Amino acid sequence: MTNEQTSRTVAIVGTGVIGNGWITRFLANGFDVVAFDPAEGAEERARQSIDNAWESVEQLGLHESASRERLTFVSTLEEAVQGADLIQENVPERTELKQNVLAEIDHHADPTAIIGSSTSGIKPTELQQKLNHPERFVVAHPFNPVYLLPLVEIVGGEHTSQEFEQKAYAFYESASMKPMIIEKEIEGFVADRLMEALWREALHLVNDGIATTEEVDKAITYGAGLRWAQMGPFMTFHLAGGEEGMRHMLKQFGPALKLPWTKLEAPELTEELQERVITGCETHAGDRSVAELERKRNEFLVKLIDLVEDYWP
Template sequence: MGNRLSEFKKIAVIGTGVIGNGWIARFLAQGFDVIAFDPAEGAQQRTQKALDQAWPSLVKIGLAEGADQNRLTFMPTIEQAVCEADLIQENVPEREELKKSVLASIDAYAKEDAIIGSSTSGIMPSVLQEGLKHPERLIVAHPFNPVYILPLVELVAGQKTDTHTIDRAKSFYASIGMKPLVIQKEIEGHLADRLMEALWREALHLVNDGVATTEEVDAAIIYGAGLRWAQMGPFLTFHLAGGEKGMRHMLEQFGPALKLPWTKLEAPELTDELKEKVITGCESHAGDTTIADLENKRNEFLVELLSLVKSYWPETTATDNILVEK
């Protein structure tokens, strides 16, 4: 795990759903004091349940000195939660007006040098900066579930974000064992979600048109593309598809096929029939395995897979030009 930076001592997490609790688990595992706020009834109990679920995986990955679940404190107001924090991670539901309202409160009460990171999966930071007194310290810091295991965090600056804010955030997230990817141009959905949504839309079409079941679509990814993508991603995978001449030959050979109508860019209408196909397909595929058991299996797999990925892509590879070293 990375070493924490001295300027960051106390972290605030606003909104403790799946993503917020994932952040709490990662921050606690790194030895930070974490202050949380969520007005929903039973939030604190749900967070403790999430921590109990995540902690075995974090122990396997390796806990930082001082890591302790007891370093989490829930506060009754946003002001009390953020007033002493060095970094505030916002994770409220993906509704623009709600996020703007919560961010305005955070902005009003946070220390002047605190970084505000929004976990939004789709809203551009320039939109979230509207109306803030200190928009220069707000960025998108979008993680991936489970946050306490998956290292990628997309950092996106808005039009009013200070360059120093991005630099500080990049160093901080790298110091807690993450791979910060600074997106060069803000866009709805950022980078990774846009790629995943394209595959998701095509998957829904295949199920809707009766080409494949949900289980068959999952199998196509698990035993095919997914195995390759975990190591190389789509570009290097296709680079190998070109043989000795790599991508140059691949584009010459298969480039014309991109014009063929193999995929559908528009999502299908989410009819009741399609919903039922997807829901019953997933429930049938999962069988008697509970969500908690599926999460445990996923976590065990990801911990082992990350170890394998690191052995093939050590920190000294060319990927460090994009993904920051710890």
Template sequence: MNEHVQEFKKIAVVGTGVIGNGWIARFLAQGFDVVAFDPAEGAEERTQKALDQAWPSLEKIGLAVGADRNRLIFVSTIEEAVCDADLIQENVPEREDLKKSVLASIDTYAKANAIIGSSTSGIMPSVLQEGLKHPERLIVAHPFNPVYILPLVELVAGSKTDANIVNRAKNFYASVGMKPLIIQKEIEGHLADRLMEALWREALHLVNDGVATTEEVDAAIVYGAGLRWAQMGPFLTFHLAGGEKGMRHMLEQFGPALKLPWTKLEAPELTDELKEKVIKGCESHANDTTIAELENKRNAFLVELLDLVESYWPETTAAK
């Protein structure tokens, strides 16, 4: 563990759904003590099943010294979970009223120097800070599923977030193998989800209009754009599309022709007919493969892909 993050010894995870359990797996694999709280019946059992699923991938990635699944304990109240924690990761459902209520409780019981990170995928931190006694220590720390493999975490400060909290959070998340990306301006949906939602909207249009099936849309990404994006992302990909003059030529030559697609990104109405097209398409595409089997394939692929990405881009903007 790096010297500058030795202040973090105990982590609290509040809310143990898919994202919360992903955080738990990552923190345990990095050798931390983790205290979890979730009032839902059967939460602890579901977490243990999630760890069963995640641990083989984490072993391939490499466990930290002291990593042990037994360093997780569940407690019965938020106060018990957060009172001694150095960092609290909140992961309750994306309902503003619920998040504010839970964060207010966390804020009440957390020790003075604790960082409160919210995994919210869409709510701005300034909204979540409303009503808190110590809003300066709250920051959005938004990860991506599966959290125990994918390294990106978006850090978004609210209007009242202390700059020192941002730096401490950046150092901590980097210490647990993540690529913290500090978002310069808060906005609904932050950064990565805004990009994914734009693609999702267009994908729904294509299926709704009968242009392509769900399987064909997936194939277009898997064997086309997705392979390039995994290495370079959209901007450098288009930079190469412009030839020797790069993005300047690309925008001059292809920019006008892209006006129509750029203006058709309003989401289609999610009718029952469209829902069934998407649902049946995904079920057919999965071809009787269970969700657990798909997760195993995804995890194995991502572990190998991360090694490849790191070999080409050992340092990224997110890591700096």
């Protein structure tokens, strides 16, 4: 992990799965973290989550100043955000709730602080409506597990300044992330829209009895997923075109895009489909608990991230 930082103190507001993932990432990269969550038992759950993830971040590589002791829980939001260089909001995905929490953060935060929201789909312009200083607000959408996956989508709203977008980019990069600025806001941003399209098609395949959940997962795991982890869809297809690359690929396979291979609309989520999906996943998991599967996932991701860094710039 990088030893360079643009700042040292982060406030985390809301400590569910994503909030705790952020805490772990920032601690692993040598930041001081102040956390606030009014839910009973939040601190105990957060520290347990960090302990569970720490082995994985150690394998990935810790900052020389990394320490779990640099986490402080406080009893008020005001106390959490004062003095923080970045405030990361992670409350439930309800627009009005987020607007109100962000307004309170905006009221108490230092004037130069970046305010980021972990929303996975709400437009930043909606979220910054109640802010007195909307220019320093960005959506900073991470991916689970946040402490391992490096992508963060940075999206500004109508009132976000380019200065703060760039400031946010540098800040998240200093936490060993791969920031990506999305110039035009749209629901779901980029990565989730791509995943949602695949998810809809996967549900159709299961619903229509074409494949089981295990077979769909196998199709991705041992097919497209292996290539996408290194290059993504565009470069994968570029290589599929031979020496002429994408130019030949589009010429040869472009017409196939008009064939009705995929269904853009999601299937109705009937009780039967839900049960088929749930039963399929539980059968595939077997007697392995979610915690065990998470540990195996983390071990795999650490190795995969190293491979991606070695074989693709």
